[in-house]
Amino acid sequence: MSQFLALLAQKASLVDEALDAFLPPADRHPAIIHEALRYSVFAGGKRLRPALTLAAAEVAGCPERKVLPAACAIELIHTYSLIHDDLPAMDNDDWRRGKPTSHRVFGEAVAILAGDALFALAFELLTRGGRDAGFEAGAILQVTGEVAAACGTSGLIGGQVLDVVGANRGIDAAELEFIHRAKTGALFRAAVRAGAILGGAHPDTLRRLTVFGEYFGLAFQIADDLLDVTGDTATLGKPAGSDARNHKHTYVSLFGEREARRRAQEACAEALAALAEFGPEAHFLRHAVEFVATRDF
């Protein structure tokens, strides 16, 4: 597990450097929005999603640095979704990763616009950044279209809708799976596929990496649900037990801790199996699965 964190830190520092270069300077007019963008982007994210993009490119035989614009776009989209999810009208969270949330610092109006701006910037990075990196236009278009779809009402936004309007309402296992597949799975899948497609992966490699991304996203989400129950506030950077207080549906609330743990292990096994044909180039991805499997739950 600590080996994974060291590998992740290497990739995260590449991502941080690139994000710093891609984001407008904090004093550019109008300064308040650029401060707000940097505040949330550099609020201590682990950079797991962009690291998956870099790692998928490596599996495809492409240098990881080349896909940094797409990797950063994925992280900007993740950050945008957190800013909007934390808003008073949504989950009403005051803390995120141990820091006050964007609307607590900049006010609701600027927080909404900061989310919007990260979304827009992500698509600038995917398109113009992809061109600057020298990728073929067809591959960039494919990735941009997939990322847009992953954000839409059958992805990120659809999952959040159900999460917000579905709280306090009974749901079944199929609905929970829909929510999690949309809310978390879609972006993990898109992160992995972006690296693979831009990296020029062979169709068979792309197919395996896609399966990996789906199961990894599922394992990660269940682990997250478990951590909200078993973790403490200091580790989480936000109050533990917030899912239960907000009447959120989770794998734990629906199946209990024991079954949730079993399902997480099962998803990890499937994710590892999808990597079976790869050699040392899938080193990072294998460690990522082990890390999720042994997270502190």
Added chain:
Amino acid sequence: MSQFLALLAQKASLVDEALDAFLPPADRHPAIIHEALRYSVFAGGKRLRPALTLAAAEVAGCPERKVLPAACAIELIHTYSLIHDDLPAMDNDDWRRGKPTSHRVFGEAVAILAGDALFALAFELLTRGGRDAGFEAGAILQVTGEVAAACGTSGLIGGQVLDVVGANRGIDAAELEFIHRAKTGALFRAAVRAGAILGGAHPDTLRRLTVFGEYFGLAFQIADDLLDVTGDTATLGKPAGSDARNHKHTYVSLFGEREARRRAQEACAEALAALAEFGPEAHFLRHAVEFVATRDF
């Protein structure tokens, strides 16, 4: 003027038909978000921006139907920005085009997510829709990158930031121009350029259409500022005088009605001049300028 409205109605009906086909059905799961998308998209918009995309393609010699996905993407972005601008944390408007705003009907959370979803769908339309329409990948990428930039902090979002945080604060003419260029001008410019670029416009044609788009956007914005002062609630579909009540900076508040009117006429003259070299293919664009020049202010 009435001739222009007839020409616009033709283009608007093409756009409406295409929007209906591109938007997910209202009963697709999760239904509330898809209802919210359709509610705002079909709330009586005049479709002026997408009509400019169609008209620019025609000037470039491309059939207008071919650029419908890009034209619809522009309209979705316009609609997203209206939904977010109307939110309680922003302009707090309860009415838009004579109907209750999205957050009044669906609640704030769904309204925020509906805006986000239209934004995401716009980029799906630009990329996948552009591909389906048979455009060359490089041209689609160019347009998608420009539209993303037009939405960002030096465009739509930057203008809205200044509009929201700048109210109640003194500004000068340069700042007002920045706000309007960003908030309105960027999307008009992008709408025209999208049609021209996808339509395969000669560089000289593209340059002229870009100048047209910039002056047309400016004229439109000043006319809008004037209408808020001189129009009545029934014509506007929202309470007249709302700019003054919200302490918004407008061409009227800064320069007075007389000078604002003079600047609108000047911008119209420049927009027409940019079309001087074109023949009957610029018929619609010329009528659009005349319409703005004679709007009821």
